[in-house]
Amino acid sequence: MWKLVLVLLWTWTWTSSALLRVPLKRVRSVRSQLRVEGLLEEFLKEHRPDMFNRRYAQCFPPGTPSLRLGRSSEKIYNFMDAQYYGEITLGTPGQNFSVVFDTGSSDLWVPSTYCVSQACASHRRFKAFESSSFFHDGRTFGVHYGSGHLLGVMARETLKIGSLTTINQEFGESVYEPGSAFVRAKFDGVLGLGYPALAEILGNPVFDNLLAQKAVEEPVFSFFLSRRTSSGSPEGELLLGGKDEALYSGPINWLPVTAKGYWQIKMESVSVQGAISLCPRGCQAIVDTGTSLIAGPTADIISLHQLIGATPTNIGEFLIDCARMSSLPHVTFVLGGTEYTLTPEQYVRKDTLADKEFCFSGFQAVDIFSPQGPLWILGDVFLTEFYSIFDRGLDRVGFAFAKHPA
Numbered sequence: 246m247w248k249l250v251l252v253l254l255w256t257w258t259w260t261s262s263a264l265l266r267v268p269l270k271r272v273r274s275v276r277s278q279l280r281v282e283g284l285l286e287e288f289l290k291e292h293r294p295d296m297f298n299r300r301y302a303q304c305f306p307p308g309t310p311s312l313r314l315g316r317s318s319e320k321i322y323n324f325m326d327a328q329y330y331g332e333i334t335l336g337t338p339g340q341n342f343s344v345v346f347d348t349g350s351s352d353l354w355v356p357s358t359y360c361v362s363q364a365c366a367s368h369r370r371f372k373a374f375e376s377s378s379f380f381h382d383g384r385t386f387g388v389h390y391g392s393g394h395l396l397g398v399m400a401r402e403t404l405k406i407g408s409l410t411t412i413n414q415e416f417g418e419s420v421y422e423p424g425s426a427f428v429r430a431k432f433d434g435v436l437g438l439g440y441p442a443l444a445e446i447l448g449n450p451v452f453d454n455l456l457a458q459k460a461v462e463e464p465v466f467s468f469f470l471s472r473r474t475s476s477g478s479p480e481g482e483l484l485l486g487g488k489d490e491a492l493y494s495g496p497i498n499w500l501p502v503t504a505k506g507y508w509q510i511k512m513e514s515v516s517v518q519g520a521i522s523l524c525p526r527g528c529q530a531i532v533d534t535g536t537s538l539i540a541g542p543t544a545d546i547i548s549l550h551q552l553i554g555a556t557p558t559n560i561g562e563f564l565i566d567c568a569r570m571s572s573l574p575h576v577t578f579v580l581g582g583t584e585y586t587l588t589p590e591q592y593v594r595k596d597t598l599a600d601k602e603f604c605f606s607g608f609q610a611v612d613i614f615s616p617q618g619p620l621w622i623l624g625d626v627f628l629t630e631f632y633s634i635f636d637r638g639l640d641r642v643g644f645a646f647a648k649h650p651a
Contacts, residue, residue: 264462265407267331267346267483330432331483334405335416336376342369344436346483348508348635349535349622351444352388353404353451354397355434357418364427371418378403378412386417386445396421399446406451409460409485415448438466438534438635443506452485456637461486464638468534469493470629472649493632493645498583502640503617507531510580510642512621515545517552518574529617530580532633532642536624538609539592546610549576553589555606563606565593570604578627580644585631592626 330343335355342355356365358372373379382399389395397419404414419434437444438452455461469492471480482492500510512530515523523545541549550556553573555563565573573589592607607626612619634643 264484264486265409266489267407267485331406333436335371335402335414336373337378337403338376339403339405340369340371340375342371342433343431344434345432345535346436346438347533347535348438349531349533350388350435350437351439351441351450352386352417352435352437352446353414354386354388354395354417354419354446356422357397357420359418360420360422362419362422362427364422364430365419367428368433373400373418376402380413382415384447388417388445394421394423395419395427399448401448404451404454406485409455411451411454411458411460414451414454415446417446439507440505452637455485463487465634465636467632467634468628469632469647470625472629488632488634488643492648494648495646497634497643497645498581499636499639499641499643500581502642503529504615505640507533507620508635508642509615509617509620513579513582515541515549515621516577516579517549519577521548521552523549524621528619528621529615530621530623531613532623532628532635534625534628534633536622537594537626538607538622538624539626540609540611540613540622540624542619542621543610543612546608549608550606553606555608561610563608565604565606567595567602567604578623583644585627585644587627587630591630594626 330345332341333344334341344353344355356368356370358370360370373381380401382401384399385396386399387394387396397417399415399417401413401415404411404416436451439450441450441453444450449457452461452466456464463486465487467484467488469482469484469489482489488497503509503511509529509531511527512524513527514525515528517523523541540546550563553565553576554569555565557563570589570593573593575586575588576592577584577586579585594605594607596603596605611622613622614620630647631644632647634645636643
């Protein structure tokens, strides 16, 4: 099973000033690595959110917000399946790090040279004492991922993404990263692209600072995720400061953001084969590059899996008979009056174990509640098929049909 991963190449292509292209590459996910090595079941048992809360609570300052039960989970920060990452530099002179570009979070953090976790030993670590532009904050922060609870201290630094520069960027130095997913992950840290309200670290998120310091041409960024898996070629693109008309076709369907934390929008319905609706009165959805799957409320996803003939495994995944792919129903999401239909070939994930191919559902049951009701997550299974545009100027998300080569 191959997942879409943002790999920032060393070549930066500019179409104009303050418009930055980040080429994307596709590599194997942590979940797939664990499955091939026969370690996935053990990992999932050991990394339940409630278990992490109770096991590590004594390691964190009292009142750490992200320790609250129900706050965490792989449901939002799903790095086991999708790792979108690229190179940035922090400090003067610059120190290089690979970070996940994640619309499902708003913080920037990288490992500290003082980090004591195994995960930090296998990744690049920030050395504050080597930077002349470093400013120590002293406050602590905590972020709870499905793979573990991260703890760190806050600071400010000069940040560069390619040729884009922002000064006095708030970020976190992690000093504790439990969980083997971080050890196996290709990225060093995370660069969140959500709204400020979602941040655990006080201060402006990276894109807000880019806007405030007029470093980008437009208050917009966009993602194109390719289906290609060929080596050596860019397999997608993150464009900071605008959108690329060459990567999509037809008009853009704009949807207003309904809550400024995640990139949250209203979804009119989800239907199977155009008939059975899973949210007939409408529901809320998060557009999240930090997860590869499409997630929804448990009751709806159970119904969906029954309709597509998926059977559960003992570790919460759902298997589909690969021989039945051509007969499976289509699944359609209605957003802003436009239908976005996924075929079985698009919503089924394939993986190979001992030379045998297995097919897994691209849908996952996750219960996330908000004042507007239960939330769905439109992850990479959806975003691979549709070009996505995130507009902070007008607080809206745009979708268009992605142009994939034949």
